[in-house]
Amino acid sequence: MALEKVRNILADADKHQSSVIAFDAMDYPTISSAIYGAEAARRPVIVMLYPAMDRYMPLEAFASMVKNLAAKVRVPVGLHLDHCSDYDYIVNAIKCGFTSVMADGSMLPFDQNVEFTSSVVKAARIFDVDVEGELGHVGRGTNTDDYTVEESYTRPEDAAKFADITGVASLAIAIGSAHGVYKSTPKLSIERLEEINKATDIPLVLHGGSGIPHDQLAQAFKKGINKFNVGTEFFKLNQTAADEFFKLNPEPETSFDHIDYVQRKLQDYIEQKILLTTYEV
Numbered sequence: 001m002a003l004e005k006v007r008n009i010l011a012d013a014d015k016h017q018s019s020v021i022a023f024d025a026m027d028y029p030t031i032s033s034a035i036y037g038a039e040a041a042r043r044p045v046i047v048m049l050y051p052a053m054d055r056y057m058p059l060e061a062f063a064s065m066v067k068n069l070a071a072k073v074r075v076p077v078g079l080h081l082d083h084c085s086d087y088d089y090i091v092n093a094i095k096c097g098f099t100s101v102m103a104d105g106s107m108l109p110f111d112q113n114v115e116f117t118s119s120v121v122k123a124a125r126i127f128d129v130d131v132e133g134e135l136g137h138v139g140r141g142t143n144t145d146d147y148t149v150e151e152s153y154t155r156p157e158d159a160a161k162f163a164d165i166t167g168v169a170s171l172a173i174a175i176g177s178a179h180g181v182y183k184s185t186p187k188l189s190i191e192r193l194e195e196i197n198k199a200t201d202i203p204l205v206l207h208g209g210s211g212i213p214h215d216q217l218a219q220a221f222k223k224g225i226n227k228f229n230v231g232t233e234f235f236k237l238n239q240t241a242a243d244e245f246f247k248l249n250p251e252p253e254t255s256f257d258h259i260d261y262v263q264r265k266l267q268d269y270i271e272q273k274i275l276l277t278t279y280e281v
């Protein structure tokens with residue numbers, strides 16, 4: 001089917017009290033395994049580009065490839081620009097075909113975050129594009145304080161105010177997760193999530209998905225998370241699968257055999273991971 005609006009995918013996840021999984025991708029093997037993995041598992045999926053990765057595949061090519069592959073499968077596929085704090089870059093991504101973007105002003109003080117995010121929403125509306133904001137900074141897993149200090153978690157009243165003023169379509173929140181590899185097992189604050197979910201009307205997003213125990217994720221999906229971002233784990237597998245191939249086949253027959261091997265591994269991973277979401281499409 002044609003590319004689906006991210007807002008529709010999130011609304012459907014919300015209806016099922018579950019979450020869609022959004023994967024960062026960077027080239028044909030990662031994009032196609034995310035889409036075909038979702039197709040095999042009969043689950044919706046969102047494919048995201050992290051701006052720093054545009055050196056491996058430029059914005060326009062990335063958007064075209066996701067659109068092209070989305071048309072070949074039956075499951076809904078969304079296209080999204082991950083973390084971006086650069087207004088001009090976001091506008092350019094929209095021009096290149098991205099139908100959903102993240103305006104990340106989470107490093108800014110509240111008022112400036114509101115101002116930046118509102119300016120992106122205003123521009124995005126002209127093109128009917130969805131905007132994800134972030135409030136309460138989701139830091140790095142290598143820095144334990146980033147995900148264990150509750151004072152840095154998103155406050156429900158701030159989330160309500162932020163959503164109301166900016167008009168974002170979804171909101172990434174800080175409830176104890178972090179980006180990259182965790183130093184210690186994270187413990188999500190489901191209580192805080194419930195409070196934020198009660199205070200707001202929009203889908204909530206959980207970042208830092210590589211390493212959160214599955215039972216915590218299941219709870220988070222039930223209590224208001226409708227989009228769950230995964231990057232690190234997927235990219236790491238991209239590398240370790242290639243290493244594994246060359247260990248098993250020190251002298252491969254062709255220079256291309258490893259690509260199929262890696263892609264198979266990536267697709268198997270997606271098929272398994274995406275089963276965390278509880279509804280079929």
Ligand SMILES: [Zn+2]
Nearest residue numbers: 179207208229
């Ligand atoms: Zn993130």
